[in-house]
Amino acid sequence: MSGLPAVTTVEIMKVLLALGGNAMTNRDGRARVEDQIAAAQVAMQAVAGLVSEGIDVVITHGNGPQVGNLLVKNELAASVVPPVPLDWCGAQTQGTLGFVLMNALDAALAERGIDKRSAAVVTRARVDAGDAGFTRPTKPIGRFLPAEEARVLREHGEIWEDRGEKGWRRMVASPEPLEILDAPAVHALVEAGFVVVANGGGGIPVVRDADGVLHGVEAVIDKDLGAALLARSVEVDVLVVATDVSNAVLRYGQPSAEQVGTVSVDQMRGYGSEGHFASGSMGPKVDAVCRFVEQGGRRAVITNLDNIVDAVAGNAGTVVVPN
Numbered sequence: 665m666s667g668l669p670a671v672t673t674v675e676i677m678k679v680l681l682a683l684g685g686n687a688m689t690n691r692d693g694r695a696r697v698e699d700q701i702a703a704a705q706v707a708m709q710a711v712a713g714l715v716s717e718g719i720d721v722v723i724t725h726g727n728g729p730q731v732g733n734l735l736v737k738n739e740l741a742a743s744v745v746p747p748v749p750l751d752w753c754g755a756q757t758q759g760t761l762g763f764v765l766m767n768a769l770d771a772a773l774a775e776r777g778i779d780k781r782s783a784a785v786v787t788r789a790r791v792d793a794g795d796a797g798f799t800r801p802t803k804p805i806g807r808f809l810p811a812e813e814a815r816v817l818r819e820h821g822e823i824w825e826d827r828g829e830k831g832w833r834r835m836v837a838s839p840e841p842l843e844i845l846d847a848p849a850v851h852a853l854v855e856a857g858f859v860v861v862a863n864g865g866g867g868i869p870v871v872r873d874a875d876g877v878l879h880g881v882e883a884v885i886d887k888d889l890g891a892a893l894l895a896r897s898v899e900v901d902v903l904v905v906a907t908d909v910s911n912a913v914l915r916y917g918q919p920s921a922e923q924v925g926t927v928s929v930d931q932m933r934g935y936g937s938e939g940h941f942a943s944g945s946m947g948p949k950v951d952a953v954c955r956f957v958e959q960g961g962r963r964a965v966i967t968n969l970d971n972i973v974d975a976v977a978g979n980a981g982t983v984v985v986p987n
């Protein structure tokens with residue numbers, strides 16, 4: 665699944681690395697404090713490897729497990745204190761994970777004798793208040809609850825849906841991100857020599873009212889689409905979407921399964937239209953890397969952290985390049 669020429673890291677100046685939210689948990693999916701710190705240490709060793717090659721790095725991350733923990737706290741305390749809205753959950757996880765990643769990265773850089781600083785930016789993503797997702801929220805989040813527990817949260821204005829035997833589940837909007845409002849701050853920090861953590865969870869969703877005032881909204885943004893938009897906004901050369909597999913796979917789970925190597929964006933779109941990538945897992949990642957390349961990115965890669973330096977060079981993972 666290759667045949668297109670690879671390039672070397674000499675050409676690369678700036679890379680955006682998108683970490684999945686599960687990259688911040690242990691292999692069993694647990695998200696205890698110690699699990700998240702340990703996972704961050706592993707991920708930031710990979711980032712330090714990129715920095716040691718002279719590459720400027722911007723990091724973004726998912727926050728699903730972390731927001732899930734906050735939602736459980738909301739549920740348990742709903743009869744005592746009002747639930748924290750989703751935009752606040754996003755902001756809180758950006759701050760917490762930014763802090764954890766910065767500590768881990770500073771230590772990894774110090775081990776290599778690299779004098780480079782890190783910074784985290786609480787980042788807002790503007791969405792359209794008229795996005796269809798707000799009319800009928802379709803994104804399920806959090807855990808299933810019995811009807812009586814869900815009723816308390818519905819009384820606080822949340823939308824919950826009866827899912828039959830499993831119970832009730834919260835439904836929220838997942839609007840398209842239109843603008844990374846704090847991208848100029850990210851860009852300035854990169855230019856000043858910082859490794860920047862930004863736009864966690866796809867960005868804190870906000871809308872702008874008729875008077876130009878911004879308001880947070882109850883929504884979640886797809887983290888991979890948020891990563892693609894941030895990558896374009898801060899003008900990186902390469903987008904790397906880090907996941908738990910080395911490559912995207914055609915005919916996944918079948919005897920004829922085949923890893924995707926280096927392909928053109930049209931080829932990758934074709935595979936997607938044939939239904940090779942599940943909508944709840946690899947599909948959004950494929951869409952994100954294709955968007956980035958279609959809109960001027962040099963190339964985009966889907967791979968795991970073990971291959972990260974070779975992936976940035978275009979020599980590992982699923983590499984999507986212009987036609």
